[in-house]
Amino acid sequence: MKKWAMTLAIGTSLLATTAQAESKFQCEEGETYVMNVMVSGVEYWFPVYEAFKQAAQAMGCKTAYTGTPEYDVNKQIASFDQALAKQPAGILVHPMNSDPFIEPINRAVDSGVAVVTFAADSPNSKRTSYVTSDNDREGAYAADVIAEALGGKGEYGILENPGQDNHDKRVAAFVARMTEKYPDIKLAGRAATNQDANKAYQAVLSMAQANPNLGALFMPEANSALGAAQAAKELGGTIKIMNADVNGKILDMIKAGEVFGAVNPNQGIQGYMGFMLLFMAKHPDLIDPMNDWKRAAYNPMSVPFVDNGFAVVTKDNADDFYWDAYLKRRGTKGIEE
Template sequence: MKKFLIAAAAACLCTSSAMAQDADEPWKESPFHCKPGETYVMNVMVSGVEYWYPVYEMFKQAAHQFGCETKYTGTPDYDVNKQIASFQQVLAQKPAGILLHPMNPDPFIEPINEAIKQGTAVVTFAADSPNSNRTSYITSDNLREGSVAADEIAKATGGKGEYAVLENPGQDNHDRRVSSFIARMKEKYPDMKLVGRAATNQDPSKAYQAVLSLAQAHPDLSAVFMPEASSAIGAAQAAQELGGKIKIVNVDVNAKVLDMIKAGQITAAIDPNQGAQGYYGFILLWLAAHPQLIDPMNDYKSAGFNPMGIPLLDNGYAVVTKDNADDFYWDKYLKRRGTKGIDG
C-alpha cells in the first residue's frame, strides 16, 4: 500500500508540473488537479499546540501543488465537544475533505459518518476513530514509539532502576504509546520496576507536581516517561530541582523541549515525522475525495465503499537527542522554507 501511495504521489506531482505548462485549462490535461475553489481542511484539538504546525505546513504545500485551497481549524481548548463543534462548523462550508485529528475515537463516529454522507471525504491522522467510516488513517507507529522510548530509558539508566509514567488517559494514540512502553519494559528490561502512574493530561504544572510526589514516595526513582511534549516540560523542571538524576523521555517536540534536550534536562524525545504526516495526509485525503479515479478489481461498487481506502499508513518517526535537536526547530524550518507558517 505504501509503495502504491508514493507512486501515486509521484504521478500526481509529475502531472501537476505538466499542467503548469498549459495554464488555460489545466484540468483538461489531467484529473490530478483541483477545480477553482476546491478546499481541504485540517481540523485539530488544542489548535495552538506546536506539533500541528509542520503537519499543516506540508499539508498546505501538497494542496498548493494540486492547485487546491486549504484551511487550518480546531479549538484552543482540550474539550472534545468544542472540537466536534469546530468540525461541524467547517462541515457546513462543504469542503472537499477534512484531515482530522479526533481527540477521542467514539464521539467522532457520528460526525465523521455524517460528513461522508454529505460528500466530504475524511481521513484521520495521529489519532483515529476506527469505528467510523473514515477512509484512511495516517500516523507514526504509536506502539513502536512506546517501545523505542523504553529502549532510550533503559540505555540511559543501564537497564536498572525504578520508573514512572505520566499519561493522558482516553486519547487513543497516547494510550497506545503508554501501553507499549510498559509492555516493552516488562519484556525486555526486567530489572526496571514500574512504581507509579499519574494522569497529567498534557498539563506541565500537573506533571511538575506529579514528579515531585513520585520522587518523594520513591527516592530511587530513576526515569519518567510521558506520551507527549507538554508534560515533559514540567517533569524535566521537577527532575532538575531534584538534582538532575531522573531521566526524562517523551514523545513529540516543541521549542522548549528541544532547548531542554540540548541542555541535558530531557534525555530524548520520540518525534513523529510531522511533515510527511501532513504531505501524505493530503494525498490520501485528495484521493479519498476523488474515488472515481480508482477502479480496483474488487467488490467496491456492489458493496458501496470508497475504493481508495488505506487502513493505515506509517509516516515514520525520529529519535531526537542532543546530536540532532537543531534539525527540529519550527522557526529554523520556516526560515529554510521561506514561509510564514500557519497563516503564510
Template sequence: MRKLFATTLAALSLAVTPALAQDEQPFKGSEEDQYYMITFVSGVEYWFPVYEMMKQAGQQLGVDTVYTGTPEYDVTKQLAVFEQVLARNPKGILIAPMNPEPFIEPINRAAEMGIPVVTFGADSPNSKRVAFVTSDNAREGQVAADAVAEAMGGKGQYAVLENPGQDNHDRRIAAFIGRMESNWPDMELVARAASNQDPTKAYNAVLSMAQANPELGAIFMPEANSALGAAQAAKELNTGIKVMLTDVNGKILDMLKAGEVFGSLNPNQGIQGYMGMMMLYLAANSDMIDPMNATSQTGENPFAGVVIDNGLAVVTSENADFFYWDKYLERRGTDGIKE
C-alpha cells in the same frame, strides 16, 4: 516505409496526447476547493509542521487549505469545531481526533455527505474515515523504553504520565510498559499518573512520585506539554531522573540541548500533513481511481482503510537544532499556520 512510419507516429501522437492531458488534469484542483485541518490544543507547536506540509501539497494541487481547531484539551469543543467545518461543506477534512469513539458518528455523517475524512496521529478506527496517517505508536513506545532502559543499565525504577482516552497516547504508554516488561525485567514501574497535557499537573505528579519513590530513575510521557512540567520537577529534585517523551517544541529542544530532558521521539509531522492532503485529494476525486474491486458497484470510496506510516525521528541534544520551528519557517520563507 519512412513515410508510413512517420504517418503512424503522427497518428499515435494525435491519439495519445489527449489521453495524457486527461490523465494529468485530475491533479489540477480548484482554488475554490477547501480542505480543513482540525486540531485540539491548537496552539501546540506539534501541529504546525503538519499543516505546513498539508499546505504545500495543497498549493501543488492548486487547492485551498485552512488550519483550525480548539485551543482547549476538550473533546466536546473539538466536536463543535468539526460540526462548524462540516457546515461549510469542505472538500475534505484532515483531523487528529482527541478521542476515537465520539467522532464515529460525525465522521460517518461526513462520509454520507461525500466529504472524505482522513485522520492523522490519533485515529477513530471504527469510523468511515478513508485513511489514517500516523507513526507507529507501538514502535515509539518500544524505542523509548529501550533508550531509557539502556541508559539506566537495564535496572531501576520508572514511572509514566499519561492522557487516558487519547488513542495514540494510550498506545504509546501501553507499548512502553509492555516493552519494559518483556525485554527489561529489572526495570520496575512504580507509579503512573494522568497529567492530561497539563505542565502543572505533570510537575506536581513528578514531585509526588519522587517523594514516594526516592530511587525513581526515569519518567516517560506520550507528548511534550507534560514534559515541560516534568523536566522542571526533575531539575529541582536534582536526582538524575531521565525525562523521556514524544514530540518536540522550542522549549523542549532548549531543554534537550541543556541536558534537562533525556530524549524525545518525534513523528515525521511533515509526512503526516503531506500524505494526509494527498489522501484527501484522491478520496475527494475518487472517480479517477479504478481499482480491481467492487467499490465502483457498491459506491464505497476506494480509499477506505488506507493506513500510512509517516516514520519517526529520535531527537537528542546532538540533532535538536534541526527541529526548531522558527528556523524551519525561516528556511522555507512562509508564515506557517497563518497562511
C-alpha cells in the same frame, strides 16, 4: 501527411493527453481541504499543516487550519461542525477521542465530504484512511532507549493522558516492553497529568518523594515533559525525562540536557500523506481497481493505515527540528495561510 505534420499532430495529441491526465490531479477552482485539531496552538500541528498545505498547493487546492484552543472534545467537535458547514472537499482531522467523533465523521462522509484521520483515529467511523506513526513502535523504542540509559536496572514512572488513543498506545507499549524485556527495571508509579505542565511538575515531586530510586520518566506528549523536567532539575537532575513529540522549548531542554530525549513522528510526512489520502478519497474516480468496490459500495481509495515514521531526537540532531527554522526555510506564514 508530411512527416513534420504527422510529428506535430502526434505531439499535439500527446500534449492533450498529458494535460488531460494532469488535470485529474488538479483541484477545481475554490476546492478547499481543511485540517481540524484540538489545542490548536500546540506546535506539533504546525509542520503537519505546512506539509498538508505544500501538497495542496502543488495541485492548485486551497486549505484552511481549524480547531479549538481548548483540550475539550465537545469544543473540537463544534469546530469540526463549523468547518463541515462550509462543505469543504475534505477534512483531515485529529479526533481527540475516538467514539465521540463517530457521528460527526459519518455525517460528513454521508454529505459528500471526505474524511481522513491523523495521529489519532476513530476506527469505527466512516473515515477513509488513517495516517500516523506506529505508536506501539514509538513506545517500545522509547523503552529501549531508557533501559539502556539506566543500565538495565532501576525504577521508572509514567505520566499519562488517559483517553487519547495514540497516547494510550505509546504508554501501553512502553510499559509492556519494560515488563517483557527488562525485568530488573520496575514501574514505580503512574500519574494522569493530561498534558498539563503544572500537574506534571507536582506529580514528579510526589512520585520522587515516594520512590527515592526513581531513575526515569516517560510521557506520551511534550507539555507534561516541560513540568517534569523542571521538577527533575530541582531534584538534582538525575531523573531521565523521555517524552513523545517536540516543540521549541523541549528542543532547548534536550540540548541543555534537561530532557534526555524524545520520539517524534515525522510530521511533514504525516501532513503531506494526509492531504494525498484526502484528495484521493474525494476523487475515487482516479482509480478503477480490480475488486468489488462498486458492488460493496465503499470508497476504492480506502487505505486503512499509512505509517509516516518517527525520529529519535537527542542533543546530536535537535537543531534539525526547530519549527521557526523550518518555516523560514519554506518562506511561508505557517498556519496563518
